[in-house]
Amino acid sequence: MRGWIMALAAIAGSAPAMAQPAIKLPxxxxxxxxxxxxxxxxxxxxxxxxxxWGSVYYYGPSGNLGPVAELQxxxxxxxxxxxxxxxxxxxxxGAGYFRVKPTGVDRALYRVGAPFREDIQVSDEALIRxxxxxxxxxMKAAMRRFAPALAK
Numbered sequence: 001m002r003g004w005i006m007a008l009a010a011i012a013g014s015a016p017a018m019a020q021p022a023i024k025l026p027x028x029x030x031x032x033x034x035x036x037x038x039x040x041x042x043x044x045x046x047x048x049x050x051x052x053w054g055s056v057y058y059y060g061p062s063g064n065l066g067p068v069a070e071l072q073x074x075x076x077x078x079x080x081x082x083x084x085x086x087x088x089x090x091x092x093x094g095a096g097y098f099r100v101k102p103t104g105v106d107r108a109l110y111r112v113g114a115p116f117r118e119d120i121q122v123s124d125e126a127l128i129r130x131x132x133x134x135x136x137x138x139m140k141a142a143m144r145r146f147a148p149a150l151a152k
Contacts (some may be wrong), residue, residue: 023050023051023074023077023087024077024085025048025053025074025077025085025087025100026085026100026101026102027048027100027102027108027129028048028106028129029048029049029050029150030047030048030129030130030131030132030150031045031046031047031056031129031130031132031135031139031143031147031150032045032046032047032048032108032110032127032128032129032130033045033046033127033128033130034125034126034127034128035107035126035127035128036126037128039128039130039131039134039135040134040135040136041136042130042135042136042139043057043058043063043138043139044056044057044058045057045127045130045139046110046127047069047071047143047146047147047150049071049147049149049150050149051073051074052071052072052073052074052147053071053072053074053087053089053098054069054070054071054072055069055070056068056069056070056071056139056142056143056146058138058142063138066142067138067139067141067142067145067146069142069145069146071146071147072089072090073089073090074087074088074089075088075089075090075091076088076091080097080099082101083101084099084100084101084109084111085099085100085101086098086099087099087100094115095113095115095120096112096113096114096115096120097111097112097113098110098111098112099111099112099113103126106128106129107126107127107128107129108126108127108129109124109125109126109127110124110125110127111123111124111125112125132150132151132152
């Protein structure tokens with residue numbers, strides 16, 4: 001009996017991990033940028049690919065360097081006050097936070113709360129979702145590199 005238990009434990013330990021299911025956020029997957037930017041010329045923004053969230057950008061004096069992506073696996077989401085959904089990364093849920101809520105069709109408000117001294121400093125960004133076909137060739141290349149499933 002003990003041999004069977006050991007064998008089952010060994011098999012379970014060697015089985016490949018199951019793929020993480022898509023994360024539920026109240027916004028559509030895609031490339032999101034500030035609402036004062038034009039999709040055809042945006043050099044920075046955020047990617048939500050159904051499992052990860054983070055920034056993607058070109059940098060340098062004329063946006064000629066990059067692209068760089070800082071995508072994090074979303075491990076959990078939960079509804080919080082004011083209609084926001086909070087994202088948790090890597091099992092950590094500390095004093096700071098990352099939240100998003102829809103404000104219209106392909107529009108959202110992204111809120112970041114960062115610890116500062118004895119308070120939380122809050123910043124909001126109004127975002128729009130850019131269709132892939134409306135993006136610049138450079139940003140399309142970034143999407144193909146960092147979120148190929150969204151490059152359609």
